[in-house]
Amino acid sequence: MGFGTDNRKTTWGKSIRLALAAGLLGLSGAQALAEDKPKDEPTETASPPSDPLERENPRNMQIGMMAAIGAQDDALLARYIETGIETGKASPEQAAEQARQFRLLLDKAGSIAQRLALPLAAEGALDDGLPPDEEKIGNLTAGGEEIPIIARRTEDDEGRKIWRVSAQTLAQALAAEPPPPPATEESPVDESQRKLVVLGAPLSSWVLLLGVGLTIFAAVVLLFRILYHRLAQQSEDGKPHPVAAIIYAMVPPATLMAIYQTISTIAEPLGMGLAERAAIARLSGIVVWAGATWLAWRLVAVAGDFISDRFRATGHAQRIGMTGFIIRSIRLLILAIAIAAFLATFGIDVTAGLAALGIGGLAFALGARQAVEDLIGGIALLLDRPVQVGDLCRIDGEVGRVDEIGLRSTRIRTRDRTILTIPNSQLSDSKIENLEKRDRFFVSQKVGVSYSAGAEGLARALEVLRSTLTEDPHYIPSICPIRLLGFTDGCFEIEIHAHLRCPSHSEGFLRQEALMLAVLRAFEHEGLEIAVPGRRLTMEPDSARAASGFPGFPPTPNPGKP
Structure with missing residues (x-):
């Protein structure tokens, strides 16, 4: 074993050194080609610097x-708006004033598109029915008409392709409704009236919304928890009806989703600004996604428990292992989708991460080789099914009952009621003896008949054994199931060598027990005695043995004779 391990380590070491050598040769070759390039060959034009405001894509x-x-x-x-400051048509002060007027109109009756709906590609969405350099990012209601907020891709003074709200959208918004009066320095905002802004919304609004939402959520969940336990107490087996279990699984996440969806809906009628509404909508979106994930997670668990209980009730406990594997796989898929949606909410490109998985797949396989082997071994066990949950088996001398078959390991409940955990990769390579899966039980018992019974008694004992075995309803006919083995030191020895029909290992012992009791009753009825092989030991005084001339004891001399 150690020799094989050393060889693998040596092979891996050689492979790594060869790979590093190949990489160094490739770098050396590239450097040589670069040095051999003619000096008068024109160089490529330098790309413009990246935008510090990250306006390269609509999202x-x-x-x-x-x-x-x-x-x-x-x-x-x-x-972020085409105000004309780049072309010199507006001064910085005029551009800031236009932006202020646009912001106030947005706070009054504006809405923005969900982040997930906006593309991360620099070219934007090319299949939205708009020109290639335009993207709709929201709507604005001004003067009784709905104005789409269009972002346009233009080139700034440094040659960068950036996205900004189009000048046409700004002009339509300011022309549809009289702009608010410009800000003056004579009416400064009192510092005591300023609100602490967190995530684009006042902190007091966050405290109010979170407090109200969580209070309603706790009250509803508490009410349904009480109802759930009352239903459980009313049932005969202490378990609620499956419909009650489903309702209880749905209530907490569904309540959480409904509360924050309602909060997001009433934010505009309450007079909250656009940034406040957008932050609430974003939080509500995250909560709704978390609630949906929570809901799916709980429903999958309820479904798994229900299916497992049905398998136990119908005598198909061996299928529970595959059910558990499927439930875990579905939960992992739900968790992966939730993480992807959460990252996309914050503008993180999930597709780039998925592409990186393909590049890092080899490194993952090498680094987590044992985990991958255990996972493949678990799948092989579930498909091949040498043992299943509930089976009594013998693995490398250990006897126990399969308690759980997981993704990485299998748990065996031993006869000492301890848990033996075996990695699936090791278990799939082991010799597994399934003691549960059998169609018959082998009976091998020896019966002794006393020599005092004689030949007639021995013949009667053989006949009694054959008739008793034949009358057993579980006996499988075979050739010579009752055999006279011969003569032992204390009795005639007869062997019962037969098979009984049985569906399980434990049932086989019960049927063997019933057969042996029937044999004992038949012997008692016939007046036969079951003898145990043994030796008879006779103790005599030393004088008697000496008088008989027993070896080692010379005859006792007669004192009356010379």
């Missing part, structure tokens, strides 16, 4: 614009 542009609106930074907001 990140919208995220930055909403951050500027939440901070009420009109000078920063003007950089």
Whole structure:
């Protein structure tokens, strides 16, 4: 074993050294080609620097614009709008004033598209029915008409392709409704009236919304928990009806989703600003996704428990292992989808991570080789089914009952009531003796008949054994099931060598027990005695043995004779 391990380590070491050598040769060759390149060959044009405001795609542009609106930074907001400052048609002060007026209109009756609906590609969505350089990022109701908020891809003064709210959208919004009066320095905002802004919304609003939402959620869940336990007490087996279990699984996540969806809906009628509404909508979206994940997780668990109980009730406990594997796989899929949706909510490109999985797949397989082997071994056990949950088996001398077959390991409940955990990769390579799966039970018992019974008694004993075995309803006919083995030191020895029909290992012992009791009753009825093989030991005085001339004891001399 150690020799094989050393060889593998040596092979891996050689492979790594060869790979490093090949990489160094490739780098050396590339450097040599670069040095051999003619000096007068024109170089490629340098690409423009990246945009510090991350306006390269519609989604990140919208995220930055909403951050500027939440901070009420009109000078920063003007950089997300085509105000004409780049072409010299507007001064920085005029651009900031236009941005302020646009922000107030958005706070009054504006809405933005969900982040997940906006593309991360620099070109935007090419199948939305708009020109290739335009993208709809929201709507604005002004002057009784609905104006789409269009972002347009243009080139700035440094040659970068960036997305900004189009000048046409700005002009339509300001023309549809009289702009608010410009800000004046004579009416400064009192510092005591300023609100602490967190995630684009006042902290007091977050405290109010979270407090009200969680209070309603706790009250509803508590009410249904009491109802659930009352239903459980009313049932005969202490378990609620499956419908009650499903309702209880649905109530907490569904209540959480409904509360925050309602909060997001009533945010605009309550007069909250766009940044406030957007932050609430984003939080509500995260909570709804978390609630949906929680709901699916609980429903899958309820379904798994229900299916497992049905298998136990119908005598198909061996299928519970496959059910558990399927339930775990579905839960992993649900968790992966939830994580992907959560990351996408914050503008993280999930497709890039998925592409990285293909590149890092080999590294993962090498680093987690044992875990992958255990996973494959678990799948092989579930498909091949040498043992199943509930089976009594013998594995490498250990006897126990299969308690659980997991993704990585299998748990065996031993006769000492301890848990033996075996990795699936090791278990799939072991010799597994399934003691549960059998169609018959082998009976091998020896019966002794006393020599005092004589030949007639021996013949009668053989006949009694054959008739008793034949009358057993579980006996499988075979050749010579009752055999006279011969003469032992204390009795005639007869062997019962037969098979009984039985569906399980434990049932076989019960049927063997019933057969042996029938044999004992038949012997008692016939007046036969069951003898145990043994030796008879006779103790005599030393004088008697000496008088008989027993070896080692010379005859006792007669004192009357010379």
